[in-house]
Amino acid sequence: MYLLEHQAKELLAGHGVSVPGGRVANSPDQAEKNARDLAGEKFVIKAQIAAGGRGLAGGIKFASSPKEAQRLAAEMLNSRLVTSQTGSEGELVEQVFVEPALIAETELYLAVVVNQRNARPTIIAAPFGGNLFEKAASETPEIVKTMTLPADGNTSSNEIQGFLCQFGIAGPALENAAVLADRAVRAFCDYEAVLVEINPLIITPEQSAVAVDAKVIIDSNALPRNPLLEQINFSVPMKPEERLARDNDVNFILLDGNIGVVVNGAGLGLATHDLIIDRGGKPANFMDIRTTTGSFQIAKVVQMLIERDGIDVLLVNIHGGGMTVCDTIAEALNFAYSRSSRKIPIVYRAAGQNASWARSIMRDRALPYEEFGSMVPAVSRAVAIASKGSR
Amino acid sequence: MAILASSNTGVIVQGMTGRAGTFYSDAAIRYGSRYAAGVRPGKGGRRHLGLPMYNTVKEAAEATEAAASLIVVPAHQAAAAMIEAIEAEIGLIVCITERVPIHDMVKVKNILNGSRSALIGPNSQGLLVPGQCKIGVMATDAAVPGRVGIVSRSASLTSEIVAQTTRLGMGQSTVVGIGGDPIHGIGFRRCLELFKEDSDTDGVVLIGEIGGTEEEEAAEYLSREKFGKPVVALIVGRHAPEERRMGHAGTLSVLESGSARAKCDALNRAGALIAKHADDVAPKLQNALAN
Numbered sequence: 001m002y003l004l005e006h007q008a009k010e011l012l013a014g015h016g017v018s019v020p021g022g023r024v025a026n027s028p029d030q031a032e033k034n035a036r037d038l039a040g041e042k043f044v045i046k047a048q049i050a051a052g053g054r055g056l057a058g059g060i061k062f063a064s065s066p067k068e069a070q071r072l073a074a075e076m077l078n079s080r081l082v083t084s085q086t087g088s089e090g091e092l093v094e095q096v097f098v099e100p101a102l103i104a105e106t107e108l109y110l111a112v113v114v115n116q117r118n119a120r121p122t123i124i125a126a127p128f129g130g131n132l133f134e135k136a137a138s139e140t141p142e143i144v145k146t147m148t149l150p151a152d153g154n155t156s157s158n159e160i161q162g163f164l165c166q167f168g169i170a171g172p173a174l175e176n177a178a179v180l181a182d183r184a185v186r187a188f189c190d191y192e193a194v195l196v197e198i199n200p201l202i203i204t205p206e207q208s209a210v211a212v213d214a215k216v217i218i219d220s221n222a223l224p225r226n227p228l229l230e231q232i233n234f235s236v237p238m239k240p241e242e243r244l245a246r247d248n249d250v251n252f253i254l255l256d257g258n259i260g261v262v263v264n265g266a267g268l269g270l271a272t273h274d275l276i277i278d279r280g281g282k283p284a285n286f287m288d289i290r291t292t293t294g295s296f297q298i299a300k301v302v303q304m305l306i307e308r309d310g311i312d313v314l315l316v317n318i319h320g321g322g323m324t325v326c327d328t329i330a331e332a333l334n335f336a337y338s339r340s341s342r343k344i345p346i347v348y349r350a351a352g353q354n355a356s357w358a359r360s361i362m363r364d365r366a367l368p369y370e371e372f373g374s375m376v377p378a379v380s381r382a383v384a385i386a387s388k389g390s391r
Numbered sequence: 392m393a394i395l396a397s398s399n400t401g402v403i404v405q406g407m408t409g410r411a412g413t414f415y416s417d418a419a420i421r422y423g424s425r426y427a428a429g430v431r432p433g434k435g436g437r438r439h440l441g442l443p444m445y446n447t448v449k450e451a452a453e454a455t456e457a458a459a460s461l462i463v464v465p466a467h468q469a470a471a472a473m474i475e476a477i478e479a480e481i482g483l484i485v486c487i488t489e490r491v492p493i494h495d496m497v498k499v500k501n502i503l504n505g506s507r508s509a510l511i512g513p514n515s516q517g518l519l520v521p522g523q524c525k526i527g528v529m530a531t532d533a534a535v536p537g538r539v540g541i542v543s544r545s546a547s548l549t550s551e552i553v554a555q556t557t558r559l560g561m562g563q564s565t566v567v568g569i570g571g572d573p574i575h576g577i578g579f580r581r582c583l584e585l586f587k588e589d590s591d592t593d594g595v596v597l598i599g600e601i602g603g604t605e606e607e608e609a610a611e612y613l614s615r616e617k618f619g620k621p622v623v624a625l626i627v628g629r630h631a632p633e634e635r636r637m638g639h640a641g642t643l644s645v646l647e648s649g650s651a652r653a654k655c656d657a658l659n660r661a662g663a664l665i666a667k668h669a670d671d672v673a674p675k676l677q678n679a680l681a682n
Binding site: 087114116117119120121151189192194219220221222224225255263264265266267268269270271273274275277278286290291319320321322323324351352353374375376 | 415418466467489490491492493494496497498500501516527528529530531532533543544545546547548549550551554571573574598600601603604605608625627628629630631632651668669670
């Protein structure tokens with residue numbers, strides 16, 4: 001679960017991480033008032049969306065007065081912000097965060113993750129923060145350093161100082177940065193995060209270390225059982241289509257194309273996605289039906305998909321395994337088509353467990369389908385139909 | 392032979408009396424595997440599916456000399472179940488549970504290091520030695536005993552490749568699902584080591600995807616070792632949008648997020664044959680084995 005910036009900062013501040021101390025605004029007037037209350041000279045207005053890449057996309061702007069804060073907030077609020085991480089539809093900006101602008105003597109990159117190579121919590125740091133980080137890290141990967149932590153994340157800020165001193169900070173700045181990092185690690189472990197990223201971590205002229213931006217992704221699998229997370233009422237904005245799919249136990253990502261895709265399994269989903277694009281088609285979505293998902297749940301997601309504007313064909317590519325069997329999905333297609341007035345053509349390919357039973361459901365219910373025996377011809381046919389549809 | 396298990400491998404099931412545990416244990420027993428007992432605290436002394444039940448893994452292992460355990464428990468109990476099996480020194484632990492919290496897996500891996508156990512999973516379809524032993528939840532209809540080793544991060548694609556290799560008359564020596572989670576037990580590299588030594592395996596299919604570094608580690612191994620058997624790799628997610636997680640949690644990784652292109656290039660340089668798409672895998676391997 002990707003937290004909004006202000007939620008991430010609230011969570012980190014609760015663990016003692018220094019943050020600039022901003023306030024959320026839902027209206028331009030509120031933004032102006034927030035700026036006045038902060039009583040600084042310069043402010044940052046930041047669009048609150050659940051995706052990164054905001055700085056380069058115009059989602060972070062500086063204001064020299066509360067009036068300017070109001071004007072910038074009016075531009076951002078209720079607009080759709082498109083960043084490198086949002087997809088072309090962008091995300092609706094429903095809130096802005098108004099913070100005092102701080103002066104940075106030094107900017108660092110700091111993150112905490114679980115390293116897949118050794119299964120240990122790990123601090124990642126680099127001597128470039130903010131928008132510079134990704135470019136610097138891809139051009140000169142050796143500037144990015146890691147510090148492996150014990151499995152329980154317990155370390156001391158002294159040890160972290162020994163790690164951070166290679167980035168050209170010393171004295172109180174180093175001590176403060178290490179304390180901040182230690183607290184970020186604690187938050188990472190206590191809240192069962194998969195990512196805590198502070199970019200940039202700045203050193204102010206007073207030598208304080210402050211988390212100027214923060215990204216926290218909580219492990220969704222830990223949500224049901226972690227009491228710390230229950231107390232926080234995080235309502236993360238989500239596209240309605242993706243929310244409906246999530247509520248029905250289907251992994252679903254909305255994309256821009258006109259080929260609706262019904263696939264079981266993450267690997268088969270990725271393989272299908274690759275094939276469609278290789279053949280010149282555009283998927284409307286990514287789908288991975290979870291193994292415990294029933295046909296009624298799948299039907300709701302399929303119905304939502306076929307009723308979307310701009311979908312010209314439904315590509316069904318399933319391989320029944322030990323857990324999801326083909327007839328569950330054929331039943332789901334039947335339910336969805338019987339409830340919807342939109343009968344877009346189905347290109348159908350099913351193999352594996354209960355494939356023949358599924359075939360008889362498709363035939364008996366007279367669904368508008370064309371069947372193929374393997375993946376490549378099925379995908380090619382779906383792409384051909386889709387390219388006619390978009391003309 | 393085969394890798395990791397055979398018709399002689401005794402198996403216990405942790406969580407056997409649950410709905411999923413009952414269903415999959417029954418299917419595996421009917422497949423002909425040697426299932427010896429079930430474990431469920433509070434059910435010790437009873438019988439389930441005709442097998443004795445024990446309260447703890449240790450008791451079950453001592454009574455039956457089982458070498459393997461299949462874990463079919465809810466996500467929030469999975470870490471404790473894996474740790475119990477490791478502490479009881481079960482040689483092979485297969486955890487099929489999905490959605491195990493990542494911080495739990497950090498704890499499990501910490502205890503697993505230096506232990507006598509090998510872990511498969513979690514979020515894995517398990518292990519299949521066609522005609523001999525099934526420790527997992529995969530369909531078996533399309534699998535036949537044969538000479539191809541398959542190791543995969545994806546259950547759905549594995550079913551696909553099993554069916555393809557059977558259709559082309561090759562069959563499978565062992566099929567291993569290493570699981571779709573970022574932190575899990577044995578990986579591609581270890582399976583390749585085992586397949587190299589396995590006299591029943593003539594060639595290997597490796598099914599990988601974006602994220603993590605396991606494909607790169609497999610490539611490092613293949614370029615160092617004289618592997619001596621053809622390896623066909625299918626890496627999916629070439630066109631997945633960056634920074635958006637698609638399906639498996641393992642596909643999103645902040646540290647060293649390996650692109651499909653980088654993985655294919657590394658494996659190709661190491662001598663593996665790269666399948667263009669899923670339908671290309673079995674024909675490519677058949678061709679390589681004929682030469």
